Amino acid sequence: MTSDTARDPHGAARSTGPGRLPALATVVDALACPVCGLPVELDADAAALTCHGGHGFDIAKQGYVSLLRGGGNATTGDNAEMVAARDALLERGHYARIADAVADAVETAKPQGLVVDLAGGTGYYLERVLRSHPRLRGIDVDLSKFAARRAARRGAPVALPQPQTLADNQTQTAVGAQLSTLDPAPTLAAVVADVWQPLPLQTGVAAAILSIFGPRNRPEILRVLQPGGRLVVVTPTARHLRELIGPLGMIGVDDRKQERLAAQLDGFVDLSSTSVEYETSMSHADVVNDVLMGPSAHHVDADRLAARVAELPDPVAVTVSVTVTTAFAPREPSADQG
Ligand SMILES: C[S@@+](CC[C@H](N)C(=O)[O-])C[C@H]1O[C@@H](n2cnc3c(N)ncnc32)[C@H](O)[C@@H]1O
Numbered sequence: 001m002t003s004d005t006a007r008d009p010h011g012a013a014r015s016t017g018p019g020r021l022p023a024l025a026t027v028v029d030a031l032a033c034p035v036c037g038l039p040v041e042l043d044a045d046a047a048a049l050t051c052h053g054g055h056g057f058d059i060a061k062q063g064y065v066s067l068l069r070g071g072g073n074a075t076t077g078d079n080a081e082m083v084a085a086r087d088a089l090l091e092r093g094h095y096a097r098i099a100d101a102v103a104d105a106v107e108t109a110k111p112q113g114l115v116v117d118l119a120g121g122t123g124y125y126l127e128r129v130l131r132s133h134p135r136l137r138g139i140d141v142d143l144s145k146f147a148a149r150r151a152a153r154r155g156a157p158v159a160l161p162q163p164q165t166l167a168d169n170q171t172q173t174a175v176g177a178q179l180s181t182l183d184p185a186p187t188l189a190a191v192v193a194d195v196w197q198p199l200p201l202q203t204g205v206a207a208a209i210l211s212i213f214g215p216r217n218r219p220e221i222l223r224v225l226q227p228g229g230r231l232v233v234v235t236p237t238a239r240h241l242r243e244l245i246g247p248l249g250m251i252g253v254d255d256r257k258q259e260r261l262a263a264q265l266d267g268f269v270d271l272s273s274t275s276v277e278y279e280t281s282m283s284h285a286d287v288v289n290d291v292l293m294g295p296s297a298h299h300v301d302a303d304r305l306a307a308r309v310a311e312l313p314d315p316v317a318v319t320v321s322v323t324v325t326t327a328f329a330p331r332e333p334s335a336d337q338g
């Protein structure tokens with residue numbers, strides 16, 4: 001257990017204020033124990049989740065929960081500096097048009113449902129989706145606790161039900177459903193988990209899954225999506241950030257990215273894609289954040305980066321170029337297919 005998840009006498013109410021629960025309370029029905037796969041419930045003091053097999057997971061004071069199998073391990077996702085750089089860059093709005101395209105792609109026939117953002121980082125894109133579709137609930141899943149902290153802040157705390165409601169022995173699932181009607185969007189919850197492991201989510205719970213610049217685990221995506229559920233994938237094209245890649249020695253997009261995506265979408269149906277490409281004007285601080293938030297951060301010396309950035313025009317025109325691909329999980333086999 002990390003210090004983040006240490007309980008205190010006030011539990012989750014520390015970050016959400018008296019009489020408030022983290023947005024996590026509204027998605028508990030979709031979660032699964034990472035150890036045994038059974039459903040989880042919110043404890044009466046809203047400080048932890050407990051599964052029907054007795055495994056417990058403390059809710060961090062920032063409102064997220066870690067559902068990593070076996071607790072912490074060597075893989076950690078993005079570190080604090082990368083997450084801070086990502087947050088700062090995204091808040092500048094350079095990728096807002098990607099977020100708009102994702103929100104458009106999520107357009108769903110069902111007004112209610114759950115959207116899961118896998119490797120969702122700071123929750124920037126998921127928040128945009130939930131603001132466009134306010135009756136959807138969202139779960140940001142990321143391996144980085146630093147990303148989860150920021151994502152959890154985006155979720156509106158929900159009002160604590162009247163004391164007698166809890167005393168009535170209502171199931172926590174019912175409480176979650178009731179709470180979700182009390183507060184406006186975004187109903188965004190944050191969970192720390194590894195997308196390469198079985199996801200701590202019930203089978204068939206997601207109306208939509210987002211995968212934006214992140215790793216994709218095809219069998220788990222298919223398991224968690226409802227039949228006919230929607231997957232929205234954002235991948236960079238070879239032109240993405242092209243004005244920065246060469247001069248700054250950044251890691252470029254490899255030629256086989258689209259080929260790999262096609263293989264990962266095997267088994268999905270009704271694929272379609274849209275390209276989103278535009279130029280944005282970045283300050284030198286934006287450029288540094290764009291480098292430091294990605295894989296190039298591990299390969300760049302800070303002084304050398306500063307020297308190279310100083311040689312760029314300020315501001316510098318940068319191409320943003322991505323493909324937004326939408327695909328659907330197959331519908332349940334019809335009766336005549338057995
Ligand atoms: C390039 S960032 C994309 C984040 C977010 N989708 C966005 O575009 O802002 C990749 C994210 O994947 C997370 N990540 C890396 N490996 C992961 C894993 N095995 N499971 C879950 N998340 C992971 C990192 O912590 C990071 O937040």
Ligand SMILES: [Zn+2]
Nearest residue numbers: 033036051055
């Ligand atoms: Zn369990």
